Amino acid sequence: MATMTRAWPAAWLAVATIAFAAACGPGPSAGQTAATTTGWHLVTFGDSIPFGQDDCGECETFTTLFGDAIAKATGKSVEVQNLSTHDNLTGARLLGRIQTSKPFRDAVADADIIVVTIGHNDTPWNSDDDPCDGANGDTFNWSKYTGDCVTQLARRHGDELDKILTEIETLRNGKPTAVRVTTDYNDVIGFDQAPPESVAPSIEVLEAFRSETCRVAQAHHDICVDVYRSFNGPTGRSPAGGLLAGDHTHPSAIGQARIAQLLIDAGLAPIGITA
Template identity: 30%
Template sequence: MARLVVFLGTALVLLAALATLNWWVDPFGEFWKPSAVQEARAARPQCLVSHELIGGEYLPFKLDVFRSRPTRTFVTGSSRVLKMGSWPGEGTFANLGMPVISPEIVLKELRALPARPETLYLGVEAFWLNPHFRGFDVSPGLERRARYVLSRSAFDESARIVRRAPYVLLHRWRKERVGSSCVVGRSRPALAWRLDGSRVWSFELDPDTYHPAIDPFTTDLRKLRTGIYDDWTELSPARVRTLERVLALARARGWRVVGFTPPDGERYLRFFAASPVIGPRWRAFGRLMPKLFGRYGYRWLDFRDARSIPCPQTDFVDGGYHTDAACSMRMRRRLDAAARRQLTLVALGDSIPAARPRECHCRAGFVALFARALRRPVVVRNLAVPGANSAEVLKLLRKRGGVHADMALVMVGHNDTPWIRPDGSLRRNLAAILDLIHARDVRVANFYDDGRGDPGVVAEYARAICEVARSHGARCADVYHAFTPKLLAPDHVHPNAAGQRLIARLLYTLPSARRK
């Protein structure tokens, strides 16, 4: 019995030592090491972080990148977007892309981000819509971690690392020089990450180090790019729905989004076009994406042919799959230009801007008509709530912490009871509402006389709305004087289709109102 206890005790000690060594060295990067990134960030000038320290912990690393800087623009997608980085002196860009990412991982990543105004460049891969493609596991469970720290393969690699870099037993990493760059790493510090989340190839740091191999071209779909196109018989409806959830989340948060797909080399383009398996799906993908993004008010840029960027074939570092920094930044320039053309529009108010068809007997309310008249890509967030009065709209805004957009339309007050004189609560509520709108252009519409109230009170009410709007730097559309009874819907409360068109026209013809 004593021998059994000694044997079991010895075995447990050895297993604990093995697990501790593999956890400490972490040869395959299974554990997130925030201290290494913090050390790189604290260095002056800042260092890069070796890929061996990040390993497979892409998600926590990318979220740390986003949160550690005042991010306003970010890109996410597969390894083919990882060379897209910040412009010189730019501190508000982040690259959240990951190797072997999928729509499900993109959705998980975006849900972890704060709901503040952002511009997102979403790199969508055609092979994402292959039902047989599987993304990387970004959240390994306890069982997988336990198998890892107790595995023989991890121990063998830990031993090799310790032989190459004995200091790892006491210090898990140190600052190294690779070419002219500082890299926080250890035995293989060449392939590295910038602190904006973009990736640096080894040969960019030192021409004598690792260069990505030229992928051998094959028409065998089981081998081509590790089989990501194999057995592709349809565009996965589930993956399309996941992409729609991504776009719906972005629209709900008021984000600008520009979608794109990275380029492929000429020989791959010819093969994809001619392949009886990939070809039909390749063309269907090209037709679907602009429609899908357009449905949410977003732009789509098809970069599948590198000439459209434009990039020469020599800009592929591995024969036709990954582009170099020069081509990636040309894509970034095109994306920046597309994002600048895109507007975000928020609407606030009651059932009139909400424009439910059964009430207005119209196909589109004035908010949608106004957006169309702009003749630019517009992301519309109609936050109007049927039945809401000014106090309830104010409560909604306070709960959301205000709203951020390029433009805002406000029409509220019909449900304030009794109708309010200029010094009443409507005036105070509207002033507070406008204080919570952060937009360059704010336009307010006053209310019309539907024949149910005291005309004198309605006139006073209309004047009060425009006075408050002007005092807050917003423009006011005088719907009160332009509206006639024939513009009412059958319920004699809401505007009909012609009435909605009138309100849209009055708002559209106002001069821009600039706000901070």
């Protein structure tokens, strides 16, 4: 099974590259100058959702798959940098890193394509400073994850994301940049350790987060990549199933490939293929 799982993204990549090339337009011709085929820099910032490694059996992450597809479709070299971290990263902490960490700031300043994935650890069942039940330890108070506190928490997520995207714009200093912001999926539905009463609150929270994520991304003229709807169906109520790894939290190899496909489908505006 492991061999089949690893081989599947490569087969997918060949098909995805054809679709991506069609979406981006014709690749560079033999007569184009070196300047038009200058490489791009792709950077992913975020929590452990894009992290890969042990979470998906050392599978290729969506960052790597996306970079490979861009290179094959455009003929450009693509430097891929995955700066996601497996440390329960929140929106506030990611903002702090982009504001103060020189390696992060340098990566943003140099990146032509940026993927931001954040919010998973800001949900009330993963957060210890949310307005619903605060520092809850290992206790999940599902009945409290509803109403005004969810609205407040989603708004906080949106405010943090707004500041992250504003900082990216400042560091890019007007240079064309393809910024993609992913929504968080629901890993509570279908989890065998989650009680039945967890489903409705989890949907309410993830719907609120999705709305804020896409609202803020669109306000910055960036593209919201709706992983939530892809993983959990058009109503957000279906289990993610095999798109999740054995921990029922992180994307599996198939899930990583699905996210890469969504990024490919979003295209590369505004940088095109001659940036």
